[in-house]
Amino acid sequence: MSTPPGFENWAQARRADWFAEAAREWRDNQPMTPPRPNGVGAAVLDDAPLPEEPPGLYEPPGELIHVANGCAPQAHTNDKLSLVSAADLLGMEFEEIRYIVPGYVVPGATILAGRPKLGKSWLALEWALAVATGGACLGGVQCEQGDVLYMALEDNLRRLQSRVDRIHPAGAPGPDNLQFATECPRASEGGLKFIRQWIDAHPAARLIIVDILTIFRDVRNGRDTPYEADYAAVKCLQSLAMEYSVAIVIVHHTRKGGGDTEAFDKVSGTLGLSGAADTTLVLDRDGNGCTLYGRGRDIPEIETAVQFSKDTCKWSVLGLASEVRRTDERTQILDVLKDADEPMSPTDIADALGVPRNNIKQLLFKMAKVGEVTKSRQRGRYIHPDRSDLDNSDDPHNRDNQITEDDE
Numbered sequence: 094m095s096t097p098p099g100f101e102n103w104a105q106a107r108r109a110d111w112f113a114e115a116a117r118e119w120r121d122n123q124p125m126t127p128p129r130p131n132g133v134g135a136a137v138l139d140d141a142p143l144p145e146e147p148p149g150l151y152e153p154p155g156e157l158i159h160v161a162n163g164c165a166p167q168a169h170t171n172d173k174l175s176l177v178s179a180a181d182l183l184g185m186e187f188e189e190i191r192y193i194v195p196g197y198v199v200p201g202a203t204i205l206a207g208r209p210k211l212g213k214s215w216l217a218l219e220w221a222l223a224v225a226t227g228g229a230c231l232g233g234v235q236c237e238q239g240d241v242l243y244m245a246l247e248d249n250l251r252r253l254q255s256r257v258d259r260i261h262p263a264g265a266p267g268p269d270n271l272q273f274a275t276e277c278p279r280a281s282e283g284g285l286k287f288i289r290q291w292i293d294a295h296p297a298a299r300l301i302i303v304d305i306l307t308i309f310r311d312v313r314n315g316r317d318t319p320y321e322a323d324y325a326a327v328k329c330l331q332s333l334a335m336e337y338s339v340a341i342v343i344v345h346h347t348r349k350g351g352g353d354t355e356a357f358d359k360v361s362g363t364l365g366l367s368g369a370a371d372t373t374l375v376l377d378r379d380g381n382g383c384t385l386y387g388r389g390r391d392i393p394e395i396e397t398a399v400q401f402s403k404d405t406c407k408w409s410v411l412g413l414a415s416e417v418r419r420t421d422e423r424t425q426i427l428d429v430l431k432d433a434d435e436p437m438s439p440t441d442i443a444d445a446l447g448v449p450r451n452n453i454k455q456l457l458f459k460m461a462k463v464g465e466v467t468k469s470r471q472r473g474r475y476i477h478p479d480r481s482d483l484d485n486s487d488d489p490h491n492r493d494n495q496i497t498e499d500d501e
Contacts, residue, residue, distance in 0.1 A: 190391050193300050193340040194220050195234055199391045200338045201371030202331035204306075206345045206360045211383075212401050213376050216408050217302050217344055218243065218256055224300045225271035231399070232409030239299025240270040242291050244277050246308040259406045270297070280311050285329055292337050303330065304344040323365030331369055347375065356386040381421065384414045422448075422456060423465065430477035436469035436484050437476075 190199050198220065207213035223230035227238030245253055253273055261267060272291075278284045292298045303309050310326035317325065327343060334341040345366070347359040356375040360366055367373040372389030376399075387395030398417035399408050411417050429445045430437060439457055443450040457475055460466045466475045469484045476483045 191237070193224060193239075194230065194236055197231075197234075197374065197385075197387060197392070197395065198300075198340050198342060199372065199389070200340050201334050201389075201391070202327055202369065203340060203342045203372040203374060203389070204327070204345055204360065204366060204370045205342050205374045205376070206347050207376035208347050208349075208378070211376055211378060212408065213344055214245075214247075214304055215256070215260075215401070215406055216376065217304055217342055219260060219407055220342070221271055221300060221302055222257070222260055222268070225268040230407070232407075234410070237299070238270075238297075240272075240295040240297045241300045241302070242272050242274065242288070242295075242298070243302045243304070244274045244309070245304050246275065246277060247305055249275055256406070270295075277309060280309060280326070280329055282311075284309055285333060288330075288333060288341075292333075292339060298337065298339050301334075301339060301341045302344065303341065306343050306345045320363045320365040323363045324369045325365075327366050327369035331371060334371075343370070347377070356384070357388060381418050382411075419456070422452070423460060426453065426456065426460065427465070427477060430466060430475060431480060433477070433480070433483070436471050436474035438474050442475075 192199055205213055205217060219230045220236075221241045221243045222228065223234075223236040224239055225241045227236065229235050248256075250273070253275070257267060274287075277287055288301060292301075306326065313319075313322040330341045330343060346361045348361045356377050357367060357373055359375060359377065360373065370389075372387065372392055374395070375386040377384055377386065383399050383401065385395060385397045385399045387397075396414045398411040398414040400411055401408050425446055426442055429442055437445075439454040440450050442457070443453040446453070457466060461468055461475065464478070467478050467481075467484075468474075469476050471484070
């Protein structure tokens with residue numbers, strides 16, 4: 094198929110058509126104006142003379158920028174752009190970022206992604222109650238009080254009542270400043286307007302939760318690429334959040350069968366979603382337990398080991414995932430060595446635990462340096478500190494007892 098005349102490729106042609114349609118939509122929504130004479134779209138009524146065209150009446154308002162499905166084109170002119178020098182920028186003073194959920198959620202758009210039924214909606218509801226009451230979540234993370242809107246688009250009021258009743262303290266009245274909606278139009282069909290009106294009516298608004306993105310976002314129009322559609326779906330919410338300095342948490346799914354893929358690559362969809370969001374949080378579970386990963390523009394990178402209680406239906410932080418997991422591995426190594434009948438090599442231990450040999454090898458070296466395990470007289474083998482009966486390692490001049498990484 095040949096390229097349309099006047100364009101270098103089909104992508105350029107499609108984008109030109111995209112902007113043209115945005116311009117038409119913008120003009121269709123403007124107040125009625127006299128018909129434009131002598132041009133494309135000119136109207137002629139009974140050959141009557143047409144009024145003179147006011148100067149500049151039909152000039153487009155600068156460059157039209159088509160932001161998204163559901164985001165109207167905006168006027169943008171070069172003469173309104175402001176520039177800041179590096180010297181002035183460095184001299185500016187800004188307020189410190191006010192965390193909505195300290196360490197995890199800041200003003201802006203936050204994607205909270207996880208597998209179905211893993212507990213991400215429980216986590217979002219826990220955050221909502223903590224912010225509404227000025228209480229704590231995640232086992233002790235204290236939140237500043239503010240108004241909260243929870244758009245539970247996959248739930249009904251009966252289910253929400255059951256969930257709130259299980260998380261909220263027994264006998265305590267529910268907070269009036271936490272409001273729920275189980276229905277909402279899609280973004281461009283009134284969803285964004287609904288959120289804006291709610292924020293305007295609640296000066297103390299701090300947190301809005303959209304659960305779940307798939308129901309709220311616009312249906313892809315067929316002209317946008319998957320990346321553009323995903324970026325647009327989050328960008329409209331992100332712009333609204335930044336305008337009002339509130340947090341909008343967008344609950345979303347991760348892909349099935351992610352395997353050993355990096356946590357952030359498991360978010361269902363294209364990179365346009367995380368590209369438009371200020372923060373991406375991924376709740377994931379593997380053989381070692383559940384981990385909450387986080388990466389964003391205004392937060393340090395997060396890799397926190399978390400645990401869900403079926404009794405309280407709340408999440409709690411166990412600590413840094415690396416430290417928690419390392420402690421678990423060290424315990425497993427010590428258990429294997431304590432039950433051993435002879436000194437064991439890294440390969441023996443790795444086979445017994447079903448984990449990679451290199452991981453065990455590096456960890457054994459660290460454990461030996463701090464005395465958690467004992468080097469055997471047999472080169473490259475280890476014993477439990479309480480199992481000296483398996484080996485005689487008291488001779489400090491025995492080279493086999495000297496800990497060197499090369500021996501590993």
